[in-house]
Amino acid sequence: MFPxxxxxxAAHWQVFYQGMLPLVMILWLLPLIAVAIFSIKPAVDFTNGxxxxxxxxxxxxxxxxxxxxxxxxxxxxxxxxxITIPTVIGAVALSCMTGFALxxxxxxxxxxxxxxxxxxxxxxxxxxxxxxRDLTLDMGLYNTKTGLVLFHIAFQTGFCTLFMRNFIRxxxxxxxxxxxxxxxxxxxxxxxxxxxxxxxxxxxLSVLVFTFIWNDYFWAIVLTQGVENTPVTSGxxxxxxxxxxxxxxxxxxSIVAALPPVMMFFAMQKHFIAGLTLxxxx
Amino acid sequence: xSVTSQHIRAKPLWNQKKLMPWLxxxxxxLFFGIYVVFPIFQSFNISFxxxxxxxxxxxxxxxxxxxxxxxxxxxxSLWNNLKWLVLYLLAIPTGLxxxxxxxxxxxxxxxxxxxxxxxxxxxxxxxxLVFTWFYDPTFGLLNTILTSLGxxxxxxxxxxxxxxxxxxxxxxxxxxxxxxxxxxxxxNTVDADQVEAAxxxxxxxxxxxxxxxxxxxxxxxxxxxxxxxxxxLRSFDLVSIMTNGGPFGTSRVLSFYMFEKALSEYxxxxxxxxxxxxxxxAIMMVFIVYFLRxxxxxxxxxx
Numbered sequence: 001m002f003p004x005x006x007x008x009x010a011a012h013w014q015v016f017y018q019g020m021l022p023l024v025m026i027l028w029l030l031p032l033i034a035v036a037i038f039s040i041k042p043a044v045d046f047t048n049g050x051x052x053x054x055x056x057x058x059x060x061x062x063x064x065x066x067x068x069x070x071x072x073x074x075x076x077x078x079x080x081x082x083i084t085i086p087t088v089i090g091a092v093a094l095s096c097m098t099g100f101a102l103x104x105x106x107x108x109x110x111x112x113x114x115x116x117x118x119x120x121x122x123x124x125x126x127x128x129x130x131x132x133r134d135l136t137l138d139m140g141l142y143n144t145k146t147g148l149v150l151f152h153i154a155f156q157t158g159f160c161t162l163f164m165r166n167f168i169r170x171x172x173x174x175x176x177x178x179x180x181x182x183x184x185x186x187x188x189x190x191x192x193x194x195x196x197x198x199x200x201x202x203x204x205l206s207v208l209v210f211t212f213i214w215n216d217y218f219w220a221i222v223l224t225q226g227v228e229n230t231p232v233t234s235g236x237x238x239x240x241x242x243x244x245x246x247x248x249x250x251x252x253x254s255i256v257a258a259l260p261p262v263m264m265f266f267a268m269q270k271h272f273i274a275g276l277t278l279x280x281x282x
Numbered sequence: 283x284s285v286t287s288q289h290i291r292a293k294p295l296w297n298q299k300k301l302m303p304w305l306x307x308x309x310x311x312l313f314f315g316i317y318v319v320f321p322i323f324q325s326f327n328i329s330f331x332x333x334x335x336x337x338x339x340x341x342x343x344x345x346x347x348x349x350x351x352x353x354x355x356x357x358x359s360l361w362n363n364l365k366w367l368v369l370y371l372l373a374i375p376t377g378l379x380x381x382x383x384x385x386x387x388x389x390x391x392x393x394x395x396x397x398x399x400x401x402x403x404x405x406x407x408x409x410x411l412v413f414t415w416f417y418d419p420t421f422g423l424l425n426t427i428l429t430s431l432g433x434x435x436x437x438x439x440x441x442x443x444x445x446x447x448x449x450x451x452x453x454x455x456x457x458x459x460x461x462x463x464x465x466x467x468x469x470n471t472v473d474a475d476q477v478e479a480a481x482x483x484x485x486x487x488x489x490x491x492x493x494x495x496x497x498x499x500x501x502x503x504x505x506x507x508x509x510x511x512x513x514x515l516r517s518f519d520l521v522s523i524m525t526n527g528g529p530f531g532t533s534r535v536l537s538f539y540m541f542e543k544a545l546s547e548y549x550x551x552x553x554x555x556x557x558x559x560x561x562x563x564a565i566m567m568v569f570i571v572y573f574l575r576x577x578x579x580x581x582x583x584x585x
Contacts, residue, residue: 001385001472001474001477002382002385002469002472002477002490002491002494002495003382003385003386004481004486005386005387006386006388007387007388017386017388018388021388021390021391021394024383025394025397025398028397028398028401029397029400029401030416030423031412031413031415031416031423031455032400032401032404032412034412034415034416034423035411035412035415038415049421051421051426052421052423052426094309094310094313095310097306097307097309097310098306098307098310098311100306101302101303101304101306101307102303102307104303105299105302105303107300107303110303111578111581113307113311115574115577115578116314116319117310117314118573118574118577119570119574120314120318120319120322122512122566122569122570122573123318123322123563123566123570124515124516124537124559124562124563124566125516125518125537126536126537126540126541126555126558126559126562126563127321127322127325127559127560127562127563128317128318128321128322128325129325129540129541129544129555129559130321130324130325130328130544130552130555130556130559131320131321131324131325131328132317132321134335135316135317135321150313150317151317153313154313154314154316154317154318155317155318157310157313157314158314158318161310186299186302187302190306211403214405215404215405215406215407217405217406217407217518217519217522217523218518218519218541221522222541222545233405233407234407236407236408236411237407237523240411247415247421250411251415254408254411254412255408257405257407257408258403258404258405258408261403261404261405262400262403262404264403265396265399265403266396269396273463273467276460276463276464277463277464277467277502277505
C-alpha cells in the first residue's frame, strides 16, 4: 500500500493525521458550507449586513418551505425528472444493444462504428448546436421535454456504448459460445445470457447518465425556455432572478437543485465510481 | 441423421449471425447518426453561409473564417481557452495529492472520500453560483477572510485580469475531485508486493512515488488527462453563470462566444457561430484522435 499505512507510523503522526482530515475537508468544502449556512439564515440578516455572523435565528423550515411551496422550483424539479428518467432508460437500452453488437460479433466495420460512437461522445456541444436546434424546431419539438430527451438519448448513447461494449467484451466469451452450440437463437442469447451479466454496467450507466442529464445546462437553455419545460439547472437562474439579493432563498434553491444527484451518488457510490473510471481502472 | 440436421441448421445460423449485429446496432446508429454525426457535417456546411436562422441562408464562402482573424473577441476567447487548457491540468497532480492523502484505512475514511468527491456530483450551475458568492466583493467569504487578515479586498469577477483565473479555479474544484477518484481507484490496484520490495530496497517518499507508483497508475493518468482536457475545452456553464462572458467580454471562451453569436439577442448569426464551433471542434479533434489512437493500440493487443 502506498503511502505507508498511517497506523504503522509513530503515535504523534497518527494523531496529526486524524486531526488534519476534518480540517482539510472543511477547507475543501468551504464554499459549499457557506451556502448551506446562508440557506438557514433569516432574510433580516442579509438586509442588516450580518452575512457571516451567527444566524440571528434559524429559518431552515421557512426558507426551504418557500422554495418548495411558494416558487416554481417544484415544477422545475418535476421537469428535470421527466427529462432525466426517460433519457436514462433510452440511452441504456440503446447501448445494451449496440454494446452487444460491437462486443460479441466480428464483422467488417465493427471497430470503425465503435470509434464513431467514442469520438462523437467527446465532440464540443457547439458543433451540434445549430443543426440540432433546427432539427428540433422542424419536428415541432422546440421547448418540449421530448425534444430534449431525444437529443440526450442520442448523445449519451456514445458514452454508454463505449462503456457497455468494453464491459461485454470482458465477459467470459465461452458462455456465449456454449449457448450457440446449444442452438440458442442470437436474440435469446442477448436477452437471457448477456443482459443478466451486464447488470452492474446497467447500474453504473444509470447513475452516471442520471447525473449528467440532471446537471445539463447547455442543452436546457438551447432547446427549452420558460417554467413549463425547462429543467432545474436553467430554472435556478430564473429563480435567482426572481429572488435577487434574497441570498437565503437563492442558497436554499441551489441546494435543492443540487441534491438529487448527490443522493444518487451516496446511494450507489460503487456503481458511480465504476462508471466514472470508464471501467478501465478497475 | 443428426449430421444432416446440424448441417441444415448451420446455414440460417450463419445468416443470422451476419445480420444480427446490424439489427442490434440500428436504433443506436439511427439516433447517433441523426443527432450527432450528421449535425457535425451540417455545421461545417452552415459555416460557409450567412444565416440569421430564418429565411434563406446566403453562401459567402470562407468569409466567416476570414472575419475570425480580425475579431478581437474571438482572439480573447481563444487565449482564454488556452489558459483553461493549461491550468485545468493542475487538477491531475492536485487530485493525485488528495488521493495520496486519503489513501489510508482509518475509521470514517470512506465518508471522507465521498465528501471530497462531492463537488463533482453537483451541477456546474450550482458550483458557479457558489463560487460567485464566494468571490462577492461585499459579502463573499474570500474577501471576508482577506480583509480580516489585513489585505485589501479583491473583486475577482469584476477584474478583467483576474476573472478567467477565478472561473478556472471554480472549475478546478469539481475536476480535481474527479481526478482524485480516478487515482484512488488506481491506488487500490497498485501491486502491494512490488511496493514492499521497493521499500525493503530503501525506496520511499517521492522516489517511490515516481519510480514505483506512478508507472502503475498510468491508466488512471491517461483517463484523467483525457477527461480534463475535454472538460477544459467544454467549459461553458461556469462562464455563463458566473460572468456571462464579462466584464467587457474578457472571460469569454470559444464555447460561450459561439453560443453568444449564434443565439444572441441582437440577432442570430448562425453561420458565424458555426465557424467558431468548427474551430473549437478542430482543436478538440487533436485530443480525440490521440485518445482514439491509444485505444486502437490497446485493441490491437490480443485480448
